[in-house]
Amino acid sequence: MGKFWKEASLETALMRDERSVQIVSAPHFGLPAWTAAPATFGMNFTNGEKVIGEIVLVDPFKACNSSQLFNGNELRGKIAVILRGDCMFEDKALLVQRERAVGLIIIDNQQGSSFEHMPYFAMSGSAANLDSDGQKKNNMKVEIPVVFLFYFEGQQFLDLIFDDPKMIVSIGENKFNPVYCFEQFLRQNFIFRREQFAISNQFLSINAERTILYINFYFDGVNESSLVEEKQAVVERNIEWIDSTIQFPDIKISTKFSSTFKSTCIFVT
Incomplete structure (x- = not known):
């Protein structure tokens, strides 16, 4: 389950509004961590708040339509990971929020982009979700935190997901000290420990350039003794x-x- 977390000591806020994506579960213990871009909608991190949870790759990876979401039941209490494209950022956030995800990481699909070399960027909401008075239609509002990883950082993140698809990730305004992550692991803090079970019945696909593609298939009870x-x-x-x-x-x-x-x-x- 995702958890909200507040650090005792806070880092000084940077002039550039930044967010972080950090792997806190073993064997990473806070390293690596990436700087991410914020959103103008959703949870606004204050006072060192973080959201921590197991990650789930949304299927399909550019998901925009709940009727075509293959693994929506797996998003509850998790931090969703989704690829930019085909619809507005806010639409993707509302999609995973309806499935009870606690956070969202959107990865850029524009090859070559990186946080270090790109100008300031923040994801904005969709004007299509506003009425003539500038108010939200049907009370639709993103409540979960949403962060954006540029292509370079996103590919590094995806590479690690292939090796460790059940990793625990923290997203927030600043990063945990890796020493703290390791201490919490030794103290048996369940927030920093991933669930130890194999993946089954989860169809995984990544619309990105990978050297290896892992796909798990649904066999619907079919086995060697089936017709x-x-x-x-x-x-x-x-x-x-x-x-x-x-x-x-x-x-x-x-x-x-x-x-x-x-x-x-x-x-x-």
Whole structure:
């Protein structure tokens, strides 16, 4: 579950309004940490407040529509990670907030961007969600904290997620001292300890350049003793999910991937 946290000692606020994304669970203990851009909507960090929680990659990664959200039930109490694009920042925040996520990290899809080399940036709300008087329509309001990682920092973050998809992350105005993270781990502080169980039934896809892509499949109770027709049907369903989630450079690569995957799955099952 995500937790709100307030440090006893606060760092001096920087002139540039900044946020942080920091991995606090073992074996990282606060390192690495990245500087992130803020949002003009959502929770406004004050007095050293932080939100800490296990991260979940939203599926699809550019999610904008709740009806097409494959893992919405996994977001409750977690910090969602989502890719920029296809809709407004605030729309993405409202989407994961409705699924009871406690925070949101949006990763830039513009290759080459980095916090160090980009001008000041803050995510703004969507004018489409305002009425003629400038008030929110249907009382829609983002309450959770939302931060933005530029492409360079975001790719570093994603690389670590592939190695440790259940990591615990802190987002806030400033960072924890890594020594403090390690001390809390030794003190058995559950906030700094990830749940120790394997991932199952979670379809994972990343719309970004990766050297390795891990995908977990839904088999809906199908096993080696199931009928051949049942095995073929579940393979076809997984292929449909892949086609609707992963964007291939061209149709030839997509067809080759689907054919190879189908042959491999049928061989294994």
